[in-house]
Amino acid sequence: MEIKKRHIVPILLILSTYDEATQKPVSGLLFENIGMGLRRKLQKISKWLQGEYKEFQQEYKDAEKAENHEDEIKILLDEVVKSDLDYAMLSEIEKIDTKVNYDFELIEMIAK
Numbered sequence: 001m002e003i004k005k006r007h008i009v010p011i012l013l014i015l016s017t018y019d020e021a022t023q024k025p026v027s028g029l030l031f032e033n034i035g036m037g038l039r040r041k042l043q044k045i046s047k048w049l050q051g052e053y054k055e056f057q058q059e060y061k062d063a064e065k066a067e068n069h070e071d072e073i074k075i076l077l078d079e080v081v082k083s084d085l086d087y088a089m090l091s092e093i094e095k096i097d098t099k100v101n102y103d104f105e106l107i108e109m110i111a112k
Contacts, residue, residue, distance in 0.1 A: 001045075001085055003109050006077040008053050011106050015046045029107075032096045041088045045110050052081045087112040 003011065016028035025031065030042055056076075063072035090111040 001083045001087060001110065002080050003049070003052075004077065005052070005056050005079050005081060007106060007109060008049050008056060008081070010103070011110060012046065012049050012053065014102055014106055015042055015049075027100075029093065029096070029102065032098055032100075034096060035092065038088055038092045041086060042110075044085055045083075045088065048083050048085055 014029055016025040016030045018024060019026045030039065030046065034042075059076055060073065063069055063076050066072040088111040090108065093107060093111050
């Protein structure tokens with residue numbers, strides 16, 4: 001699986017969003033009525049992306065300090081992170097009965 005760093009946060013928000021006050025997860029694909037197999041794959045992807053996001057935050061701070069910080073940030077956002085994790089099954093995600101309008105361009109980055 002390969003994902004540009006610019007897509008890490010939007011994908012994490014699709015997987016789960018948090019209540020700002022309590023920091024508890026409140027919605028997202030992980031809170032839909034899905035099977036355990038799909039849930040587990042999405043949890044693994046979420047955990048991996050959370051780790052990548054922590055690294056990205058530090059890299060972003062460092063890039064902001066650079067003399068040509070705008071160029072450095074553009075380069076950073078286009079960098080790709082890679083994982084050996086299995087993709088989620090797109091067909092399983094498409095079967096979810098939901099009223100939420102998820103961004104399938106982003107979902108297709110983590111599901112095949």
